[in-house]
Each structure stands twice: as structure tokens, then as C-alpha cells.
Amino acid sequence: MRVRVQQAPFDFGEEANGFARDAGAAGAVVTFTGVVREADAGAMTVMEIEHYPGMTEKALQKIATEAVARWELTDALVIHRYGRLQPGDQIMMVATAAQHRVAAFEAAEYLMDYLKSRAPFWKKEILADGAADWVAAKEADEDALTRW
Amino acid sequence: MDVLYFAWVRERIGLPKERVETTAVTVAELIEELMARDERYAAAFGDLSALRVALDQELAEFDAPLSGVREVAFFPPMTGG
Incomplete structure (x- = not known):
């Protein structure tokens, strides 16, 4: 199990292939990657992601450990970036390996749900005209945790 | 203790981190102390449901x-x- 918090971009293909190779004969590997969305009006030029160094790594480690135990994963990977990103940039990825696909899919969804609301990251959208807005947490994201 | 602020809380208070000497027993008491300092803190801690x-x-x-x-x-x- 690995957790990485970094400013630098990551190579999704390379990470996914490396993860699948290391997972050996797990049977099922699921990957998800989150990409900075083009704002509706196409006005957002930069997304700035702030985080809480120290707590971020601990929180991600805790969430990943839970997922590994609960779905008996053979491996899990979480990568999350911070700093200045642009529309189209990859923000984060998760990968899960299990003996069967249901466990791998569910664990990946669990990781996503928890790291949306329980990992200390904050997103700020900076628009072309210079205006900046912190992205508000969605109630639906908090509600999503109740299904687990 | 060290007190850290992130995102718009940091922006409103104007600091990422500060050293605070306090006799507050709970977080709520610490917040009361900070809010009494000036309006920047009062604004940042005005709505606890957003914190x-x-x-x-x-x-x-x-x-x-x-x-x-x-x-x-x-x-x-x-x-x-």
C-alpha cells in the first residue's frame, strides 16, 4: 500500500501499469483518476490546491488502511497533487487490487468518497478575470459517506 | 501551542500559523479567546458550522x-x- 502527496504531475499510465504488475496474480485491478474540470463558462484558468502537510499523509494512510482491511485488498495506491493545476491536469488517482472485481470497484469508490471529505485538501478556482473562489464542500459528498 | 489556519480561514485571519499561549480548556474556549482579539478573528470564526x-x-x-x-x-x- 502506498500513499503519495506531491506537487509534480504523475504519469497515470506508468503508475497504473506498475501497480498492476506489482499486484501479481491479484485477479482484479481498478484505477480511477480525477481531472481538473473545464468550468462551465470556460472561465477557470487555474485551480490551486492547498493541503495540510503531515495531516494529509496521515489521513490518506488511514483511509487506505481501512480499505485494504475491509475489502481484503492485495494492494492499494493513492496519489494526490497540490499546488497550481490547469483544466485537463490530473489531480489524483487511486488504484486497488483484489481477487475479484466487486471488491476492487467498491474499495476504489470508498477511497474516493473518503478522500473527498476527510483528507485535508482545499481547492480554489482562479478565473480569467482574476476573481478567486474557494470551492465549497458539497452536502452530497458528506452524505456519500453514510453508505459505508 | 501552535494554531494553524487553512484556505479561507487563513486568508481571513491573514496568517498561516501562530503560537498561542492560552488557558482555554476546550476548542470552543480557544475560539472565544481568538474572536475577542479583533474583527479578523471574529469574521473567521463567525459561523462554526462552516469550520x-x-x-x-x-x-x-x-x-x-x-x-x-x-x-x-x-x-x-x-x-x-
Whole structure:
């Protein structure tokens, strides 16, 4: 199990292939990657992601450990970036390996749900005209945790 | 103890981090002390439903005790992923 918090971009293909190779004969590997969305009006030029160094790594480690135990994963990977990103940039990825696909899919969804609301990251959208807005947490994201 | 602020809480207060000497017993008491300082703090802590707190890097409640805590952090609800 690995957790990485970094400013630098990551190579999704390379990470996914490396993860699948290391997972050996797990049977099922699921990957998800989150990409900075083009704002509706196409006005957002930069997304700035702030985080809480120290707590971020601990929180991600805790969430990943839970997922590994609960779905008996053979491996899990979480990568999350911070700093200045642009529309189209990859923000984060998760990968899960299990003996069967249901466990791998569910664990990946669990990781996503928890790291949306329980990992200390904050997103700020900076628009072309210079205006900046912190992205508000969605109630639906908090509600999503109740299904687990 | 060290008190840390993130996202718009940091912007409103104008500091990422400060050292605070306090006799506050709970997080709520610490917030009262900070709010009494000036309007920047009062504005940042005006609506507690929009705030979260972590004690030594673990999420906590506002009535949690501060005894033995070395690092308190205030921030808005998280928006990872």
C-alpha cells in the first residue's frame, strides 16, 4: 500500500501499469483518476490546491488502511497533487487490487468518497478575470459517506 | 501551542500559523479567546458550522479538551479528490 502527496504531475499510465504488475496474480485491478474540470463558462484558468502537510499523509494512510482491511485488498495506491493545476491536469488517482472485481470497484469508490471529505485538501478556482473562489464542500459528498 | 489556519480561514485571519499561549480548556474556549482579539478573528470564526478543527492532525469536535494538545488547526470542510 502506498500513499503519495506531491506537487509534480504523475504519469497515470506508468503508475497504473506498475501497480498492476506489482499486484501479481491479484485477479482484479481498478484505477480511477480525477481531472481538473473545464468550468462551465470556460472561465477557470487555474485551480490551486492547498493541503495540510503531515495531516494529509496521515489521513490518506488511514483511509487506505481501512480499505485494504475491509475489502481484503492485495494492494492499494493513492496519489494526490497540490499546488497550481490547469483544466485537463490530473489531480489524483487511486488504484486497488483484489481477487475479484466487486471488491476492487467498491474499495476504489470508498477511497474516493473518503478522500473527498476527510483528507485535508482545499481547492480554489482562479478565473480569467482574476476573481478567486474557494470551492465549497458539497452536502452530497458528506452524505456519500453514510453508505459505508 | 501552535494554531494553524487553512484556505479561507487563513486568508481571513491573514496568517498561516501562530503560537498561542492560552488557558482555554476546550476548542470552543480557544475560539472565544481568538474572536475577542479583533474583527479578523471574529469574521473567521463567525459561523462554526462552516469550520472544522483538527487536534494534533486528527479531526475533532469543538467541545474537545485541549489538554496535552500541541497543534490546533482550523479550516473549512475539505474538498479533496
